[in-house]
Structure formats: C-alpha cells, structure tokens
Amino acid sequence: MGQKxxxxxxxxxxxxxxxxxCFLALFSLDVxxxxxxxxxxxxxxxxxxxxxxxxxxxxxxxxxxxxxxAIAFMLGGLLYAGVVLANVFRAGFEWYYLxxxxxxxxxxxxxxxxxxxxxxxxxx
Numbered sequence: 001m002g003q004k005x006x007x008x009x010x011x012x013x014x015x016x017x018x019x020x021x022c023f024l025a026l027f028s029l030d031v032x033x034x035x036x037x038x039x040x041x042x043x044x045x046x047x048x049x050x051x052x053x054x055x056x057x058x059x060x061x062x063x064x065x066x067x068x069x070a071i072a073f074m075l076g077g078l079l080y081a082g083v084v085l086a087n088v089f090r091a092g093f094e095w096y097y098l099x100x101x102x103x104x105x106x107x108x109x110x111x112x113x114x115x116x117x118x119x120x121x122x123x124x
Contacts, residue, residue, distance in 0.1 A: 077108030
C-alpha cells in the first residue's frame with residue numbers, strides 16, 4: 001500500500017504539471033492571425049509562451065527535487081493571482097476574473113502542494 005501511495009505522489013504532480021503547461025501553451029495560439037507575417041506570429045508565440053518555458057525548466061529541475069516544484073508552482077499561482085487582482089484594481093471587477101484565478105492559480109497551487117507532500121514523504 002505504501003509503495004502505491006509513493007508512486008501516486010511521485011507521478012501525479014509531474015503529470016499534472018505537463019498537462020498544465022500544455023494548457024497554458026494553448027493560450028498562445030490566439031496570436032495567429034492571417035494579417036500577421038510569419039515573424040510577427042513567431043514573436044507573439046515566443047512572448048506568450050515565456051511562462052511555459054519557465055515552468056518547463058522548473059519542472060525539469062523539480063523532477064528530482066520536489067521542493068523546487070513546490071516553491072515554483074505555488075509562487076507562480078501567487079504571481080498570477082496578483083497580476084489578475086492588479087488588473088481588477090486598474091480596470092474594475094468582472095466575475096470571470098475569479099474563474100481565471102481559480103483555473104490557473106488553483107491548479108498551480110494544487111501541483112505545488114502535491115510536490116510539497118511528495119517531498120515531505122521522501123524526507124521521512
């Protein structure tokens with residue numbers, strides 16, 4: 001039973017991280033437009049995927065060191081929530097901002113917590 005839990009705690013945050021990173025990458029596809037040149041689209045895709053690149057590098061580091069994943073994903077969730085809340089103060093409140101925070105930050109926090117639990121179990 002303990003071995004199954006350890007495998008679950010090992011693989012779940014890693015698999016969820018990959019799915020989450022792919023989900024974030026989908027948002028970059030909105031830059032593709034017929035009136036833009038190839039280089040404008042390439043630049044837009046690069047800029048929109050900077051968080052994807054950063055999270056991918058952090059996931060690679062967290063693969064063996066779970067504490068890196070715990071810190072990175074929780075801080076990423078906090079950073080995203082802070083950016084959205086700053087937009088609320090600038091542009092006014094809209095209900096869908098809460099959904100954005102729940103979808104992006106909530107998943108990031110969940111992944112961070114799973115990395116943290118896996119790391120704590122490894123220490124014991």
